[in-house]
Amino acid sequence: MYGLQVWIGALLTLMIFSFLYKDNPFYKFAEHLFVGVSAAYWMVVGVWGTMVPNMLAKIHPPLVRNVLPALATAEPEFHYIIPCILGILLLTRLITPIAWLSRWALAFIIGYTAGVRFSRYLQSDFIGQIKSSLIPIISVGDGGFSIGMTFSHIVLTVGVVCGLIYFFFSKEHKGAFGAASRVGIYILMVTFGASFGYTVMARISLLIGRMSFLGEWLGVIAGWFS
Amino acid sequence: MRHKRCGWYFNSRILIFPVSILSLIFILGYCHFPEAQEETFDILLRSEETPAPPGPPAVHDTPYDSGESITIQWELSSDDGAGKNHVTGYDILRSETRDGEYQLISSVTKGVKEYVDTSTKDKVDYYYRVRARASEFFADSSPSEAVQSKQQWYNPERSNLLAIAVILSFFIILYISRAKRGKKLFIRRIAGLEAVDEAVGRATEMGKPILYVPGIQDLDDVQTVAGITILGSLAKTIAKYDTKLDVPVSRSMVLAAARETVKQSYLSAGRPDAYSDDIVHYVTDEQFGYVAFLDGTMVRNKPAACFYLGSFFAESLILAETGNSIGAIQVAGTAQPAQLPFFVAACDYTLIGEELFAASAYLSKEPRALGSLKGADAGKVIALMFIGLGVTLETLRVLTGSPAIAKASDFIIRLVSLRF
Structure with missing residues (x-):
């Protein structure tokens, strides 16, 4: 059975590769199989x-006694009717005369998400970032003045300030403001370059993982001849 | 002397009898019940190896949380880090009655004297014991007082967060109301957006479709919302030019929102006849299944322009490289820092981070979106002020060592701390 799984996995991997x-019929076959199987899988998961x-x-626990017996004895939680109604409202899209009702559910989801994320982003992307930037430009350690750390702190502070200026949309980027904005984008590009190299390394490790799987498959084939 | 000696003999004779009886019982017991002998021996050993119990646990509802959490603190066993120094850890035991059966809920290593139990139900009495362990020997503390977990509605440690949120909200509402009153709010031109019209024009001239990918996340991701807003604006232009638009999506909620948006755009462009539900279609939730489909679609339909605007992950480079290989003009935008390098490297134009949100406001001209963007700019000014002040004070603190400057600097840092 395991050998069959390896064969299917290896052949589909080769078809995708x-x-x-x-573009060719093998890729098309693998693509359609992948899309079909995964769409069905996620529907079942849903x-x-x-x-x-x-x-x-949650609404009526005895309903699930044959499939999820552990949950069947719980007390009903009737507030779950609210998301249930919202879900049903989304499906009203399928009935043209009342399709507009689906907008209520969408509006609720988007509004709720915006509210919840606002607080989270305020903490992580605003306050957290400001606090991390509050460092002395001149760094003095136990051994006295540190040139390396001072340089690092200057780069960090200038990078943060110029980066913020680049993402300032209420003013035209001209003159000194434009120059600072350009410094900001240069720093971003250097960061992207480093990030690119780092991520490519991670992707290569994924490729190696797939290649080693194909190696396993070749091992299964070799096993037949030995 | 004789009298005394007689007396001694007399006393020893009295002792001989009970000692002999006890010895006989012990010997018989050993012969017939060896387990009892071992137990006796164990009890003797345990008395030596049993660690000193920890102090009685102090318990309280974990403050400023959303409930279902109790904090337990205890004094370490005197054999933890001192004494016999053989305590290996502590077990946290819990019961709903003081003298009931205590269940093990968690264990911590030696030296730890606090545990937060996040498996409680609100408004239920709980009692805790802490057990010091030394190999197989243990000693329990006395039970704690009864404690209940409950939810707090306000966290004073986050008052600074509330203040900043109020200030930002004030600016956002102020700018939204200005935009609604018809006041023109200036937003600088975003370079990537110039490419949008160019891409649509190119596709129209070539008679080829436009592919729009609104990311792989659901509607609860603000990037997806921004992507769909831009799609609305783009669809209006596309409807006017009568160019073919293709929007494959990977989430059912996005399908609903994108269809609604595109339909509205076609209506407002005066081309309801050109709209079809097939423009926006669902593929699969599976990340790489979706990517496989997009790659196949790109090489088969050869769209003249590809837009990737939303939240992307590992598929960013695969999509952008495939689009590049078919010679499509590509505009991308995401706020995923790890994916931006790939889009920057492989696409013609990239909306970096907040530019994605700015673009949606710029294109839609929606008062709410414009007001939010201007409010966010006000936030950046506040951030720059904090950074400028904080960095200056921190530098002066290093240079002068003045306590007054240190105090001022600490205050600024506290203002932007997650626990005020």
């Missing part, structure tokens, strides 16, 4: 991972 040459435990089991 064949796209590197050009039903069994969300609708059954988070809706049916």
